[in-house]
Amino acid sequence: MVLTIDVGNSSTTIGLFDLDGRKVFHSVLGTDKGSTRDQCAVRLMEVFRLYRADITAVTGTVISSVVPPITAAMCGAVELLTGRRPILMGPGVKTGLNIRAEIHAQLGTDIVAFSVAAISKYPTPLVVIDMGTAITMSLLRGNQYDGCIIMPGVHVALEALSQEAAELPHIAIQPPEAILGRNTVDAMRSGVIYGNASMVDGMLDRIEAETGEHLAAVVATGAASPEILRHCRHEIQYDADLLLDGLYLIYQKNTAPRHRN
Numbered sequence: 397m398v399l400t401i402d403v404g405n406s407s408t409t410i411g412l413f414d415l416d417g418r419k420v421f422h423s424v425l426g427t428d429k430g431s432t433r434d435q436c437a438v439r440l441m442e443v444f445r446l447y448r449a450d451i452t453a454v455t456g457t458v459i460s461s462v463v464p465p466i467t468a469a470m471c472g473a474v475e476l477l478t479g480r481r482p483i484l485m486g487p488g489v490k491t492g493l494n495i496r497a498e499i500h501a502q503l504g505t506d507i508v509a510f511s512v513a514a515i516s517k518y519p520t521p522l523v524v525i526d527m528g529t530a531i532t533m534s535l536l537r538g539n540q541y542d543g544c545i546i547m548p549g550v551h552v553a554l555e556a557l558s559q560e561a562a563e564l565p566h567i568a569i570q571p572p573e574a575i576l577g578r579n580t581v582d583a584m585r586s587g588v589i590y591g592n593a594s595m596v597d598g599m600l601d602r603i604e605a606e607t608g609e610h611l612a613a614v615v616a617t618g619a620a621s622p623e624i625l626r627h628c629r630h631e632i633q634y635d636a637d638l639l640l641d642g643l644y645l646i647y648q649k650n651t652a653p654r655h656r657n
Contacts, residue, residue: 397412397413397414397415397420397449397453397454397455398410398412398413398456398457398458398486398644399411399412399454399456399457399458399474399648400413400455400457400458400459400643400644400647401458401459401460401470401474401482401638401643402459402460402461402506402523402639402640402643403427403460403461403462403463403467403470403508404427404460404462404463404528404529405417405427405462405463405528405529406426406427406507406528406529406551406601407424407425407426407427407619408424408425408427408466408517408529409422409423409424409425409639409640410423410424410425410427410440410443411423411637411640411643411644412444412447412449412454413644414500415637417644419450419451419602419637419640420447420656421443421447422636422637422640423446423447424619425439427463427466428466429463429465429466430434430465430471431466431469433468433469433472433473433476434473434476435469436469436470437473437476437477440473440474440477440584441477441518449479451466451478452478454477454478454480455480456480456482456483456646456647456651457478457480457482457483457647458482458483458484458504458527458529458643458644458646458650459474459483459507460484460485460505460508460555460641461472461484461505462504462505462506462568466600467484471484471537472637482648483646483650483651484504484650485505485508485509485608485643485646486491487553488619489532489638489650490646490649490650491508491512491649492512493508493511493512493515493539493540493541494538494539494541495540495541496540496541496542496543503541503544504645506639506648507526507532507534507541507544508528508541508642509639509642509643509646510524510617510638510639510642511524511534511541511642511647512642512645512646513635513637513638513639513642513645514536514615514638514642515539515640515643516645517538517615517635517638517641518612518613518633519540519612519613520536520537520612520613521536521537521609521611521612521613522535522611522613522614522615523535523536523600523603523611523613523614523615524536524615524617525596525614525616525617525618525619525625525632526538526614526616526617526618526639527549527550527609527616527617527619527624527625528549528618528619529549529551529552530546530547530548530549530552531546531547531548531549531550531592531596532544532545532546532547533545533547533558533596533599533600533603533614535603535607545599545603547595550592550624551569553588554566554584554588556577560574567602569589569623569624570585570589570623571585571586571587571589571590571623571627572585572586572589573578574586574588582588582623584593588625589624589627590627593624593625593627593628596624596625596628596630596632597607597628597629597630600614600630601642613633614630614631614632614633615632615633615634615635615638615639616632616634616635617634617635617636617638622634
């Protein structure tokens with residue numbers, strides 16, 4: 397079995413794939429940036445116990461991390477539990493993705509992973525929208541990564557608004573009854589839901605205008621996506637497993653036996 401782990405700023409996503417590439421489980425935990433190797437190991441064991449899976453059956457692991465303080469701890473935890481050193485996304489790892497030279501060294505490994513999955517599952521040109529700590533919109537043509545847009549994430553922007561404006565409360569993300577709120581909470585909810593949906597629609601229109609191409613697909617992933625994107629005017633497919641699927645494909649690319657002529 398193949399274990400896939402994505403360590404993000406807000407959450408850590410863990411997936412387990414069987415030998416036929418079928419997903420056994422998909423688990424999301426909050427990221428604790430101060431975790432030690434043993435704490436990471438305990439959390440991994442608890443996830444396997446929760447889904448009644450056998451961690452000793454893991455034959456390989458691939459890890460993507462955008463949180464340097466926890467990367468070494470997570471790698472150490474995996475090696476402790478499985479006896480095998482994980483593949484860590486970064487330079488030297490085969491992805492099959494052609495990344496524009498000027499952004500190659502700056503591109504997050506999570507973006508690389510979900511881009512690999514997207515081009516294997518959807519027609520191009522396509523835009524992948526990831527709604528996490530940040531909102532990213534990535535343009536893909538064939539196996540080429542052409543560039544991206546980065547904006548404040550929904551929760552980040554909302555927390556900043558509540559913290560900086562003393563009279564604005566902390567609220568849950570859910571749609572109001574009407575676009576014009578008649579109280580503070582509904583007014584904020586309208587801004588969060590419809591404001592972000594309009595932003596996504598507007599940026600998609602601008603991408604098509606600048607490239608002169610009609611997008612063959614728009615795919616979204618990330619925890620905040622469903623609440624926002626159902627209010628967009630563009631047709632957007634939601635794929636919760638996109639990142640983990642990409643990590644699995646990258647693991648296969650880097651472990652497949654080489655055939656001699």
